[in-house]
Every structure is written in C-alpha cells, then in structure tokens.
Amino acid sequence: MTSTWIQYIAAGVFGLALLHTFFAKVFKRLAHRYPRHAGLLHLLGEVEIVFGVWAAVLIVMMALVAGGGAALAYTESRNYTEPLFVFVVMIIAATRPIVAFVMYTIDKLARWMPADDAVARVWLGLSLVPLSGSLVTEPAAMTIAALVLGPQVFRQSVPEWHKYSVLGVLFVNISIGGTLTAYAAPPVLMVASAWNWDSLFMLSHIGWKAAVAVVINATLATFLIGKSVRGLPDTGWEGSPRDMSASAIATHIAFLAAIVVFSHHPVIFVAIFLFFIGCVQAYPRSQDRLLIKEAISVAFFLAGLVILGGMQQWWLQPLVSGLEPAHLFISASALTAITDNAALTYLGSLIASMSDEAKYMLVTGAVVGGGLTIIANAPNPVGAALLREGFRDESIGAAGLLAAALLPTMIAAAMFFFF
Numbered sequence: 001m002t003s004t005w006i007q008y009i010a011a012g013v014f015g016l017a018l019l020h021t022f023f024a025k026v027f028k029r030l031a032h033r034y035p036r037h038a039g040l041l042h043l044l045g046e047v048e049i050v051f052g053v054w055a056a057v058l059i060v061m062m063a064l065v066a067g068g069g070a071a072l073a074y075t076e077s078r079n080y081t082e083p084l085f086v087f088v089v090m091i092i093a094a095t096r097p098i099v100a101f102v103m104y105t106i107d108k109l110a111r112w113m114p115a116d117d118a119v120a121r122v123w124l125g126l127s128l129v130p131l132s133g134s135l136v137t138e139p140a141a142m143t144i145a146a147l148v149l150g151p152q153v154f155r156q157s158v159p160e161w162h163k164y165s166v167l168g169v170l171f172v173n174i175s176i177g178g179t180l181t182a183y184a185a186p187p188v189l190m191v192a193s194a195w196n197w198d199s200l201f202m203l204s205h206i207g208w209k210a211a212v213a214v215v216i217n218a219t220l221a222t223f224l225i226g227k228s229v230r231g232l233p234d235t236g237w238e239g240s241p242r243d244m245s246a247s248a249i250a251t252h253i254a255f256l257a258a259i260v261v262f263s264h265h266p267v268i269f270v271a272i273f274l275f276f277i278g279c280v281q282a283y284p285r286s287q288d289r290l291l292i293k294e295a296i297s298v299a300f301f302l303a304g305l306v307i308l309g310g311m312q313q314w315w316l317q318p319l320v321s322g323l324e325p326a327h328l329f330i331s332a333s334a335l336t337a338i339t340d341n342a343a344l345t346y347l348g349s350l351i352a353s354m355s356d357e358a359k360y361m362l363v364t365g366a367v368v369g370g371g372l373t374i375i376a377n378a379p380n381p382v383g384a385a386l387l388r389e390g391f392r393d394e395s396i397g398a399a400g401l402l403a404a405a406l407l408p409t410m411i412a413a414a415m416f417f418f419f
Contacts, residue, residue: 010311017054022398048297051304087299093140097252126218130177138178142379146386154390162225168404169221175370180207186342213412248286332365341366364416371405
C-alpha cells in the first residue's frame with residue numbers, strides 16, 4: 001500500500017512540476033509587482049530550477065511516507081550520467097576557442113552563400129549546427145547553436161514572435177538532428193544497445209529523413225524572419241581563431257572530443273573535465289567567463305527530471321505497450337511534451353517482443369516531439385538558459401514555445417511517418 005501511495009504522490013508532484021513550467025513566466029511578472037519578494041519570485045520563475053525543486057519536494061514526501069532510508073535509496077538508485085555529461089559538455093562547448101572557431105567557420109560559409117550574410121548565418125545556425133549534433137552530441141550542438149543565433153536573432157529589435165519561431169525550430173532541429181548516428185541523441189542512445197541499432201542503421205533508416213526535415217525547417221524559419229536580421233554585422237563574438245593560438249583551439253577540440261568519446265563513463269569524463277579546468281586556469285588569456293552558473297542550473301533541471309521521471313514508469317509503460325505502431329507514433333510525440341523523450345524510449349526498451357515497426361515509431365515519435373516543451377529533450381534547457389535573456393521579462397513562455405514548435409514538428413513527423 002505504501003508503494004502505491006508513493007506512486008500516486010510522485011504522479012501528483014510530477015503534474016505540479018509540469019504546471020510550474022507553464023506558469024514560470026507568471027512568477028517573473030509577480031517579481032516586478034512585489035519587489036519585497038522579488039528574489040524568491042525570480043527564482044521560482046527560472047524554468048531551469050523547476051524540476052530540481054519539485055524533485056526535492058518528492059524526496060521529502062517519500063521520506064515522510066516510507067521513511068528516510070527508502071527515500072535515500074531511491075535517490076541513489078537513479079542514473080545521473082546525463083545531467084553530469086550535459087554540465088561538462090556545455091561548459092567546454094561554450095568556451096571562447098570552440099565558439100570562436102565555429103562562428104568563424106560559419107561566417108566564412110555565409111559569405112560563400114548567395115544570400116545576405118546575416119540571413120545565411122541564421123540558416124546555418126538552424127541547419128548545419130543541429131546536424132553537427134550527430135557528431136559532437138546534441139547538448140554541445142545546442143550550446144553552439146544558441147551562441148551563434150543569440151547575437152543575430154535574440155535581440156531587442158527583433159519581434160518577439162520571430163524569436164519564438166526560431167526557438168521552436170532550433171529545439172525541433174536539435175532533437176531530430178542528432179539521429180544520424182547512434183550515440184548523439186539521448187532517446188536513441190537509450191535503445192541503441194538493446195535493439196542493436198548502429199550508426200549505419202540510424203543513417204539509412206532515420207538520419208537522412210531527419211536531415212531533410214532540418215533543412216526544410218531552417219529554410220522556412222529563415223525566410224520568415226529574414227527582414228528582421230538582414231544587414232546585421234558579423235556575429236558579435238569578440239574574437240576569432242586569429243586572436244588565439246592554434247594550439248588553444250586544438251586543445252579545446254581535443255578535450256571536447258574526449259568528453260564525447262567517454263560520454264557513458266562519468267568517472268572518466270569528469271576526470272577529463274578536471275584536467276580541462278586546470279588547463280583553463282593555466283592559460284586564462286584564451287578564455288572568457290565559463291558558463292558554470294548556466295550549466296549548473298541545467299544539470300539541476302535534468303537531475304530533477306531523472307528523479308521525478310523514474311517514478312512515472314507505472315503508468316507510462318502500460319500506455320506505451322498497449323498501442324498500435326501508428327497510434328504509438330502520435331502518442332510518443334504527445335507524451336514527449338510532458339516527459340523527457342529519453343525516458344520514454346528507455347521505458348519502451350524494457351518492453352519484450354516489440355516489433356521493428358513499433359520500435360521505429362516509438363523512437364521517431366519521441367524525437368519529433370522533442371521541441372514542444374523545454375522538458376521534452378535533454379538539451380532544451382541548455383538553449384533556454386542561454387537564450388532566455390533575449391525574451392521579454394527574460395523568460396520563455398511555455399505556450400509560445402509550444403505554438404512555435406508545432407509546424408516544424410509536423411514537418412518532421414511527415415518525413416518520418418510517410419517516407
């Protein structure tokens with residue numbers, strides 16, 4: 001009986017956390033109205049802290065119902081590799097040598113394209129960078145894309161709905177852009193080993209469709225906001241590869257590559273990260289401020305999602321296993337909006353005797369819905385943390401993101417479902 005009550009409590013707390021994400025922007029507005037409590041209200045308005053806060057509430061309630069030992073045992077039984085990895089890769093991918101090199105490359109490519117340079121940079125940030133997530137992982141691609149697009153689109157002079165349009169496309173494209181390989185997208189990673197899906201399988205069955213959808217989405221979004229960004233100067237990043245040594249760029253790329261290679265081994269990639277911090281301290285002239293605060297808030301968000309999501313298996317798995325393949329695709333896309341898509345595919349990997357068609361529908365449906373909400377895909381909080389200052393009240397509205405992501409989601413769904 002106790003375990004049943006804990007399941008119900010966990011589902012209720014999870015529902016409250018979801019409601020909090022949709023109403024986070026309200027707390028930001030209340031902070032201006034009630035300056036005496038502005039600090040607390042601003043904190044509650046940060047989407048990145050929502051699931052961490054409610055995970056703490058769940059652990060306390062579990063301790064009261066089942067005892068402190070049971071609550072502690074559950075907390076320690078969770079796998080926190082993904083939050084740790086996102087924390088590490090976000091910091092390294094956002095360092096000055098990495099970002100300056102990427103932006104310099106994008107600027108060069110933009111000048112070769114038959115379009116205004118600023119418009120071309122936006123298109124590349126929405127297409128090439130998300131597709132690169134299949135190599136450097138989605139969190140790294142999200143970090144780079146946000147830093148590329150930030151100075152171009154997320155500015156005061158750009159209409160708010162244009163910003164939401166770009167954000168919706170970015171989130172969708174990052175979610176599907178990592179499916180060209182078997183290790184870069186979290187929802188694919190959860191099933192690749194269990195279902196023997198290698199990178200060749202991903203590219204031939206799913207990846208090429210994702211690439212087509214990414215290009216279509218990026219082209220439509222760039223056409224939509226072209227007038228708002230046309231004629232803008234270069235990226236605004238202070239520095240280029242010429243401002244630092246080739247060894248600094250090569251060293252940072254090597255650290256990033258090593259982190260990606262050992263992404264499933266937290267003891268190793270955390271040790272590599274500590275060596276990286278030492279290198280940064282030794283050569284500060286090649287660095288700007290590390291995104292420690294932003295990375296911690298994103299990792300806190302994901303760790304909270306791990307704790308809360310781990311208690312939803314009792315209702316999610318029966319729901320997933322009882323659907324026909326076509327219905328499974330639609331349901332997976334919708335469920336992803338209210339739960340992390342990697343958690344959804346992980347539950348699917350536990351279902352015995354699942355048909356190949358059902359496996360395909362589950363995974364593609366999960367990645368298709370990865371842009372609908374901030375919690376739908378693990379890298380989304382990274383983008384939100386880096387870009388939210390460009391929005392009114394420095395907060396991203398859940399309803400605005402959902403509306404902006406619907407069209408690119410439908411385009412991606414059509415590619416996966418009909419081809």
